[in-house]
Amino acid sequence: IEEPLIFEQDASGRTAVDLPAVPEHQERLGGLKRKQAVGLPGLSEPQVVRHYTKLSQKNFAIDMNVYPLGSCTMKHNPRLNEKVARLPGIADLHPLQPISTVQGALALIDRLAHWLKTLTNMPAVAMSPAAGAHGELCGIMTIRAALLAKGDARKRILVPESAHGTNPATAAACGYEVDPVPADERGRVDLAAFKAKLGPDVAGTMITNPNTCGLFENDIIDIADAIHAVGGYFYCDGANFNAIVGRVRPGDLGVDAMHINLHKTFSTPHGGGGPGAGPVVLSAALAPYAPLPYVTHGPNGFDLKEQDEGGTAFGRLKGFHGQMGMFTRALSYILSHGSDGLRQASGDAVLNANYILAGLKDTLTPAFPGTCMHEALFNDDFLQGTDVTTLDFAKAMIDEGYHPMTMYFPLVVHGALLMEPTETESKDGLDRYIEVVKGLAERAKAGNTAYFEGAPYHTPRRRLDETLAARQPILKWKPPVEKQAAE
Amino acid sequence: IEEPLIFEQDASGRTAVDLPAVPEHQERLGGLKRKQAVGLPGLSEPQVVRHYTKLSQKNFAIDMNVYPLGSCTMKHNPRLNEKVARLPGIADLHPLQPISTVQGALALIDRLAHWLKTLTNMPAVAMSPAAGAHGELCGIMTIRAALLAKGDARKRILVPESAHGTNPATAAACGYEVDPVPADERGRVDLAAFKAKLGPDVAGTMITNPNTCGLFENDIIDIADAIHAVGGYFYCDGANFNAIVGRVRPGDLGVDAMHINLHKTFSTPHGGGGPGAGPVVLSAALAPYAPLPYVTHGPNGFDLKEQDEGGTAFGRLKGFHGQMGMFTRALSYILSHGSDGLRQASGDAVLNANYILAGLKDTLTPAFPGTCMHEALFNDDFLQGTDVTTLDFAKAMIDEGYHPMTMYFPLVVHGALLMEPTETESKDGLDRYIEVVKGLAERAKAGNTAYFEGAPYHTPRRRLDETLAARQPILKWKPPVEKQAAE
Amino acid sequence: MRYLPLTESDRRAMLAKIGVPSIDSLYADVPPKALLKAPIAELPNHQGEIEVERQMQAFANQNLGTASCPSFLGAGAYRHHVPATVDYLIQRGEFLTSYTPYQPEVTQGTLQYLFEFQTQVALLTGMDVANASMYDGASSTCEAVQMANRITRRKKAVISGGLHPHYHEVIATLAKFTGFDIVSPQPAPQGGEDLMAMVDKDTSCIVVQYPDVFGHVRDYTKLAEAAHAAGALLIVAVTEIISLGLLTPPGEMGADIVTAEGQSLGNPLGFGGPYVGLFATRDKYLRQMPGRLAGQTVDAEGRRGWVLTLSTREQHIRREKATSNICTNSGLCALAFTIHLSLLGEAGLRQLAELNHAAAWRLADRLSAIDGVELQIAQFFNEFTVKLSKPAAQVVEDLAQRRILGGVPVSRLWPGRPELENLLLVAATETVTDDDMAALETALKEVLR
Amino acid sequence: MRYLPLTESDRRAMLAKIGVPSIDSLYADVPPKALLKAPIAELPNHQGEIEVERQMQAFANQNLGTASCPSFLGAGAYRHHVPATVDYLIQRGEFLTSYTPYQPEVTQGTLQYLFEFQTQVALLTGMDVANASMYDGASSTCEAVQMANRITRRKKAVISGGLHPHYHEVIATLAKFTGFDIVSPQPAPQGGEDLMAMVDKDTSCIVVQYPDVFGHVRDYTKLAEAAHAAGALLIVAVTEIISLGLLTPPGEMGADIVTAEGQSLGNPLGFGGPYVGLFATRDKYLRQMPGRLAGQTVDAEGRRGWVLTLSTREQHIRREKATSNICTNSGLCALAFTIHLSLLGEAGLRQLAELNHAAAWRLADRLSAIDGVELQIAQFFNEFTVKLSKPAAQVVEDLAQRRILGGVPVSRLWPGRPELENLLLVAATETVTDDDMAALETALKEVLR
Structure with missing residues (x-):
């Protein structure tokens, strides 16, 4: 079903919102009143509802089927969390109300912080980062602040080649030089190479664990010891904390700072690309440098520390306190699962990934031998000689009713296919998924290249010309020329 | 996308609801504790969300496109109404709370009643009927009670042949004999025939106005006078009140009783087939016989009359007071539109229907000459010689992204196609609709019969075998035989 | 007026196309003395969401929820x-703003959940077959009595004193207008009523409640046997459907028709409505059962699918010969019921x-x-x-x-x-x-x- | 555990297929001393909706909303x-539970609304082009300063005393770590600050707020001219986006980058977040703009469609050379914004x-x-x-x-x-x-x- 843009449904003067008449008033705009119309379209409420309903129907979502997007953790988003996030007394709080009127809100943040600290065995947490990458920024800034406080202006951060792109981007954004560390043949950080790069100018390392190959870094404690030995800090990218929550506490591995993607581990919705939330747990060494604002326990209850003139807090990252709406959802999820449930969830996530790995290992080609953590990684060897690419293969999943798996990531594996089922898929659902992937692989091997090149066939749009979009960017709607001329 | 039944997704012991542990307790069930399992399937929450999301995606809805189902009034359902219906203090009221604790609820019912009475110029309203047909039952019972109170046991009710099936069914359910009145060539009640049937045994008449041909009964005052002259009552089927609200008051036409479908005139959602709500406005002659319970104004505020020992109330129709949830939605809609908006809405509904009629009258064959009210009626003359039936034609609308129009109703028109756009469709949307219907008509005339016989092609299911369903009814899921045997 | 897409210029263009000068002229068939020339002045004009919400909130504030x-x-x-999932799902526009599923090709979603609902109700009550819902428990029970009258061709119902008086009144109201009799003992909170003593050769059915209105859980097995022996049916009404999660279902006691109020699953108290009436019976009485039914069939390509079926019982086909005048059921409430019960399992x-x-x-x-x-x-x-x-x-x-x-x-x-x-x-x-x-x-x- | 579909027997069957005895054995790579053997005992176990809602409600009850x-x-x-329509639509699972639209064939819904959002933001601010949202107004403004630094290859920002101090602090924090300078006069509630006096040849940009944090509506036309003459860019931050419905847009005053907090449209106060940062600039600076972009293109059949574009600026392609480390935007908040604004028109x-x-x-x-x-x-x-x-x-x-x-x-x-x-x-x-x-x-x- 074709759906035009809202701008193409415009009728002058129409609005989908009835507002009270504007009382007579003097204008106090100092001559700065807008002289021209904004150019917004006028629609009625039924049209707006229909427009966005139809747009929504062009999307794939977790609510529809397995969304095996590796490294993205597309798990079930409970509606209870949406409900509690909208409670009056939470959703309608202003960030600058008197502290005496928001004791419940501060208590909520504090309760979530308590869970995050306990689950990671870390003594502190910075709650304000707005997303995973923002958490990385927070973590690296904390490390830099701690080093600067010692007068130690180190320059290098070691980042594995398999890292998410945000890791090097973050390190660079904080003024660090990124020094890549190769992976070994087991898909882990090459410990020897890592150690070889260490030195007094190394501020720290950013390591994802479990890593982006879906593997636990079994040398992790050695790595932590080594970086500490040269006076550097260990930043752990916590994107994959969902694989180990309730089973491994990063604090026990020597981590100094780690962000937690609340949308990945604690089920806050991805929302088509945000909002996220990325609290950062911190070791005792780093805790004093955590950014403002943060919740404290004062004599009259909870307090919010917003200023730290002359103190050690490294600064401020965000307009207000953090992603409260996401905190509410995450806490609701955490309380629902509880200590036992979170542990079961991480275990089931790993079990589900290994079930896929076991089901597909003879048809596809696993990138590494052995079991995996929460995601199963394959290379494209199984497509050799078929003229079907990883991209073609993944796009063909769409016609089968699935979202494609992650492709070409991590970069260290050729033609990578990364599948993360999460714990919220059933065995029946995985069995069907495995059958579909197998069927496609057999079809590819049978030489049916055209099927894959053309896929998907049954979507509102087939493959889109990304090159054209980048070469001749059209980034906003413009009125058609005739209409412009007529006006 | 295929979606199995919930029963086919069962895993023993699984549940999507976590409940507190049951405290130790003695059982006081007198030996009547259930001995066998119910047989319900166990699912997890993600599966349940996905199941019903996928089912919903197999439906057509007003939120998607024009739903031109004549006589059904598929108009926009504002979400504001859903929101207010869920307010704490309304949604969580028990029907048998002390009256002192529900003054706001009674005030709400009273406010809606005031609007309904004023819009119809009728002095009373019975709020409890649960749907349009229930309202008819209420109205006819009120008439019968009024007649019986006079010792007048009349037997016949005059019902036009074009009436909704509920009219004769209702009259019969109240013990009346249904006497059909033919339509004249203008699609109205044949006044002469009507008068010829009148007599002292006629209890009343049930007439829909505007009628099911989408036409206003221009002799309506004569009809009312005639039925009153023989001591009968005029029941007006208010299903099409949406065409005249704010412009014509049934009380000014001589109506004695009329139900109002809140979902048709006042936008409460159809919900896949209910719940409805069918308050019945009553003339002064009938008001004393209105059923229990009803809201009264007492010395301490509002009161609820639930008992009428020895009084004139004809009885009770429903477990509790009525469809409060629908009252709340309807009042929200009424307050939103206001007196001016309701009048504009009915006018726009009629305008939209006439725009369709004007746009299609040269391609399709209008059933009657002239303009229409809120719906445009065509017969199947335009399909003569094409081998395409009304059914085929309507089913072909589906592949074009529309719900079919109403077919074969009213019965008085051969191969009827009845289209009701409602006031919530835009001119652009109607232009597209008209083009599509025209295109199909041209295709039918061009002899492309196969296209219509096969339609729809692009739905989750194509034409379904209704004969098989009726001959060998399968009305519930049963476990497959192998499984039964294995258990 | 936010719900109306037509602009004044749209209206002018449309009137021109139709060939009339004004919307008012489309109302030419209305007797002039009955045609209003302007909005009804005693009623207020349109208002925005802010004002409407304030007024509705003011009503809510005067109640004790x-x-x-x-x-x-x-x-x-x-x-x-009620789990949050239920309320989210029933508000999806594809359910909320859809019509009765008369066109099965575009309503398989509604039809499939009704089929699941019917199965759940049949299982819960221990009966063979259930319909796709009615207005509420009282109207279901009233319809059951009429059905028993049709089946037995008798015209007297014996009603337990333990039946909710509102249900009793609804039946009595219909009895008065359609001409059947009801008899009933005084309410006996502590039990002891002898219903069989009231049964005679004209008795079509005995109506009891389970648990009864006083909360009493009673075994109706022997009553069913005695009723059957007398040629009457046993109708069992359940006002708290969750009780059947723990109690022996009426079907096992020999009930011929089980009716119930389904509000407890998925539906708010809502000051009395809308609720959802459940209705289940034996296969042999299927064609006398009132209400809508979703049935399984196959489509043109042989795939399993669902349709409304046996509609020859219904008013839109049979008119004055229909089994009931009911046209609308309680679709969205049934959906809430079925989702809640699917969640529970x-x-x-x-x-x-x-x-x-x-x-x-x-x-x-x-x-x-x-x-x-x-x-x-x-x-x-x-x-x-x-x-x-x-x-x-x-x-x-x-x-x-x-x-x-x-x-x-x-x-x-x-x-x-x-x-x-x-x-x-x-x-x-x-x-x-x-x-x-x-x-x-x-x-x-x-x-x- | 209602969110987990696996049953114990599923788990046994799956472990058998994998060939390991237990879930724990899948964690063999974890150093044994760091592997917990049981749930963390200091934390409570799972709870149902009833209990969780009660606890969350208890938090809410301690606040004054x-x-x-x-x-x-x-x-x-x-x-x-915020109109009720907004909250209904953003909760639809197809929006709520969808990922970043990297696979355009199955995310045309998200991509189209982002394209509409970008158009709305560009129109409101009077600029050529806007991105698909950022975390909030403060982070947008901070990104704008960094962008100005990149464009001008200068490293000093002059910040008005009328800029919201939180925005100022966010910029100052980044300045400290990435090595650029900021200078700023004292806050002057009644106006009168002379920002040009602080501008020199190292100045990349001047950052002002409109209306400023004290509410003052100021004309920045001359400031823009002076900044441009000095080779610096003018960044205008707007914290109340609804003001642009009535005020001359910053684009008309000569702003080079306009940043804004979009919370006022569609989003609840929510104690400070999540909010939605707006970011708009001139076409000529497009490739230095941070954040995600939806662009129009055609599909294999020549039909108009949308994709994420110009991603070569982004971290997942450019890694340490990216224009920003930002990966997530504020998709759902942007959706709420765009729906609310579509309703308003x-x-x-x-x-x-x-x-x-x-x-x-x-x-x-x-x-x-x-x-x-x-x-x-x-x-x-x-x-x-x-x-x-x-x-x-x-x-x-x-x-x-x-x-x-x-x-x-x-x-x-x-x-x-x-x-x-x-x-x-x-x-x-x-x-x-x-x-x-x-x-x-x-x-x-x-x-x-």
């Missing part, structure tokens, strides 16, 4: 926790029922320890009757002043009967906390002092 | 009425802006008539600054005791500055009623007495 205080109300409507329903029973049991013990409170029945599910030392209506009012909704006085259901005046119906569901119970206990002691 | 009392808070976050936005302005104007007049209250500025949109006869923080606390949220004391933003201590920021939106204004007036008189 059961969710905001300890509440123990039952008597046919029960407060239960076998294990969840069982646990929910046990929690209710445990709560009632504990509350009954606490209350009966109070001076002036006497428990009236020994076997109940989540609701029971106590006799107070004072008239129950006044006690309930006094409790309400303390912001406690303490129960339903039996006199609210049967006014003017001194023997019932001190009886109070008290219900306890999974939503009742220990604090709630303690609050009631304390307040009741004060009020009865 | 702005919707439950007269409230006049602004300073970068504003209470507005040109006419609705204008009227909404006028209502806000009228409310603030009327409130300012009422308050300035009180002894001890002095209006500080003469031109404002929906927020203004007053000087009180007492320290504003204490006044606000006293008002809160009377259940009135009277405004934001300037000392909350700049503590420890005696000259600002008595200043109070007061905002009035369309949600403020006459009763609310009267309540504030009365209470303020009492408190200032």
Whole structure:
């Protein structure tokens, strides 16, 4: 079903919102009143509802089927969390109300912080980062602040080649030089190479664990010891904390700072690309440098520390306190699962990934031998000689009713296919998924290249010309020329 | 996308609801504790969300496109109404709370009643009927009670042949004999025939106005006078009140009783087939016989009359007071539109229907000459010689992204196609609709019969075998035989 | 006017196309004296969301909601926790804004859930077949009596004194207008009524409630046998459907028709409606069953699918010969019911029922320890009757002043009967906390002092 | 555990297929000393919806929500009425539970609304092009400074004293770590700062707020000209986006980058987040713009469609060379923004802006008539600054005791500055009623007495 843009449904003067008449008033705009119309379209409420309903129907979502997007953790988003996030007394709080009127809100943040600290065995947490990458920024800034406080202006951060792109981007954004560390043949950080790069100018390392190959870094404690030995800090990218929550506490591995993607581990919705939330747990060494604002326990209850003139807090990252709406959802999820449930969830996530790995290992080609953590990684060897690419293969999943798996990531594996089922898929659902992937692989091997090149066939749009979009960017709607001329 | 039944997704012991542990307790069930399992399937929450999301995606809805189902009034359902219906203090009221604790609820019912009475110029309203047909039952019972109170046991009710099936069914359910009145060539009640049937045994008449041909009964005052002259009552089927609200008051036409479908005139959602709500406005002659319970104004505020020992109330129709949830939605809609908006809405509904009629009258064959009210009626003359039936034609609308129009109703028109756009469709949307219907008509005339016989092609299911369903009814899921045997 | 897409210039263009000068001219068939020339002046004009919400909120603020205080109300409507998932799913536009599924190709979603709903209801009640819902428990029960009349071609219903009086009144109202008789003993809170004594050769059915309106859980197996022997049907009405998670289903006792109020699953109390009537019977009576039915079939390509079926029983085909005049059912409430029950599943329903029973049991013990409170029945599910030392209506009012909704006085259901005046119906569901119970206990002691 | 579909027997079968004895054995790579053998005992176990809702409700009950009392808070976050339609639509699972639209064939819905959002933001700000949102207004503004640094290859930002101090602090934090300088005059509530005096050849940009944090509406046309003459860019930050419905857009004043907080449209106050940062600039700077972009293209059949584009600027392609480390945007908040603005349309936005302005104007007049209250500025949109006869923080606390949220004391933003201590920021939106204004007036008189 074709759906035009809202701008193409415009009728002058129409609005989908009835507002009270504007009382007579003097204008106090100092001559700065807008002289021209904004150019917004006028629609009625039924049209707006229909427009966005139809747009929504062009999307794939977790609510529809397995969304095996590796490294993205597309798990079930409970509606209870949406409900509690909208409670009056939470959703309608202003960030600058008197502290005496928001004791419940501060208590909520504090309760979530308590869970995050306990689950990671870390003594502190910075709650304000707005997303995973923002958490990385927070973590690296904390490390830099701690080093600067010692007068130690180190320059290098070691980042594995398999890292998410945000890791090097973050390190660079904080003024660090990124020094890549190769992976070994087991898909882990090459410990020897890592150690070889260490030195007094190394501020720290950013390591994802479990890593982006879906593997636990079994040398992790050695790595932590080594970086500490040269006076550097260990930043752990916590994107994959969902694989180990309730089973491994990063604090026990020597981590100094780690962000937690609340949308990945604690089920806050991805929302088509945000909002996220990325609290950062911190070791005792780093805790004093955590950014403002943060919740404290004062004599009259909870307090919010917003200023730290002359103190050690490294600064401020965000307009207000953090992603409260996401905190509410995450806490609701955490309380629902509880200590036992979170542990079961991480275990089931790993079990589900290994079930896929076991089901597909003879048809596809696993990138590494052995079991995996929460995601199963394959290379494209199984497509050799078929003229079907990883991209073609993944796009063909769409016609089968699935979202494609992650492709070409991590970069260290050729033609990578990364599948993360999460714990919220059933065995029946995985069995069907495995059958579909197998069927496609057999079809590819049978030489049916055209099927894959053309896929998907049954979507509102087939493959889109990304090159054209980048070469001749059209980034906003413009009125058609005739209409412009007529006006 | 295929979606199995919930029963086919069962895993023993699984549940999507976590409940507190049951405290130790003695059982006081007198030996009547259930001995066998119910047989319900166990699912997890993600599966349940996905199941019903996928089912919903197999439906057509007003939120998607024009739903031109004549006589059904598929108009926009504002979400504001859903929101207010869920307010704490309304949604969580028990029907048998002390009256002192529900003054706001009674005030709400009273406010809606005031609007309904004023819009119809009728002095009373019975709020409890649960749907349009229930309202008819209420109205006819009120008439019968009024007649019986006079010792007048009349037997016949005059019902036009074009009436909704509920009219004769209702009259019969109240013990009346249904006497059909033919339509004249203008699609109205044949006044002469009507008068010829009148007599002292006629209890009343049930007439829909505007009628099911989408036409206003221009002799309506004569009809009312005639039925009153023989001591009968005029029941007006208010299903099409949406065409005249704010412009014509049934009380000014001589109506004695009329139900109002809140979902048709006042936008409460159809919900896949209910719940409805069918308050019945009553003339002064009938008001004393209105059923229990009803809201009264007492010395301490509002009161609820639930008992009428020895009084004139004809009885009770429903477990509790009525469809409060629908009252709340309807009042929200009424307050939103206001007196001016309701009048504009009915006018726009009629305008939209006439725009369709004007746009299609040269391609399709209008059933009657002239303009229409809120719906445009065509017969199947335009399909003569094409081998395409009304059914085929309507089913072909589906592949074009529309719900079919109403077919074969009213019965008085051969191969009827009845289209009701409602006031919530835009001119652009109607232009597209008209083009599509025209295109199909041209295709039918061009002899492309196969296209219509096969339609729809692009739905989750194509034409379904209704004969098989009726001959060998399968009305519930049963476990497959192998499984039964294995258990 | 936010719901109206037409602009003034649209209207002008459309009128031109139609060939009339104004919208008013489209109303030419209306007798001029009845045609209003302007909006009705006594009524206010349109308002925006801000104002409408404020007014609706003002109504809400004048009530004491059961969710905001300890509440123990039952008597046919029960407060239960509805999972957030239910309310999200039923609000999806594809369900909410869809019509009755007469066109099966574009309503497989509605038809499939109705088929699942029918299966759930048949399983719960222990019956062969169920319809796709009716208005509420009372109207279902009334339809059941009429169905029994049709099947037996008899015209007298024997109604238990333990049937909810509102249900009784609805049946009596219909009896009066369609010409059948009903007989009934006085209400007997502690049991002991002899319904068979009222059965004769004209009796089409016996109607009982399970648990009855006083909360009493009674075995109807022998009554079913006796009814059948007399050529009458047994109709069992259930007002608290969750009870069937723990109790022997009426189907196992020999009921011929089971009717029920389904509100407890998925639906808010909502001051009495909309609710969802359940209706189940034996295969052999299928074609006499009123209401809509979703049935399984195949499509043109042989794939399983669903349609509305056996509609030859219905008013839109049979007109005055239909089994019932009912046209609308309670689709969205049935959807809420079926989603809630799908979430619960076998294990969840069982646990929910046990929690209710445990709560009632504990509350009954606490209350009966109070001076002036006497428990009236020994076997109940989540609701029971106590006799107070004072008239129950006044006690309930006094409790309400303390912001406690303490129960339903039996006199609210049967006014003017001194023997019932001190009886109070008290219900306890999974939503009742220990604090709630303690609050009631304390307040009741004060009020009865 | 309601969110977990695997049963124990599923787990056994799956482990058998994998060939390991237990889930624990899948964690063999974890150093044994770090592997927990059981759930963490200090934390409570799983709970159902009933218990979780009760706990969350208990948190809510300890707060004073702005919707439950007269409230006049602004300073970068504003209470507005959000139509019910918005909240319904953003909760649809197809939006809520979808990922970043990297696979355009199955995310045309998200991509199309982002394209519409970008167009709306460009139109509102009077700029050529906008991105698909950022975390919030502060982070957008900080990204804008970095972008100006990249474009001009200079490393000094001049920041107005009228910029929200939180925005200032966010920029200062980044400046400290990435090595650029910022200079800024003291806050001047009544205007008069000379920013050009601080501009030199190293200056990459001037950052101003519009209206400024004190509510002052200022014309930046000449500042833009002067900045451009000095080779610097003008960045204009807007914290109340609805103001642009009534005010000349920054683009018309010559701004090079406009950043804004979009919370006011579609998004609840939510105690500070999540919000939605807007970011717009000139076409010529497009490839230096951070953040995600939806662009129009065609599909294999030549049909118009949308994709994420120009991603070569982004971290997942460029890694350490990316324009920003930002990966997630604020998709769902952007959706709420775009739906709300679609509902308003040109006419609705204008009227909404006028209502806000009228409310603030009327409130300012009422308050300035009180002894001890002095209006500080003469031109404002929906927020203004007053000087009180007492320290504003204490006044606000006293008002809160009377259940009135009277405004934001300037000392909350700049503590420890005696000259600002008595200043109070007061905002009035369309949600403020006459009763609310009267309540504030009365209470303020009492408190200032």
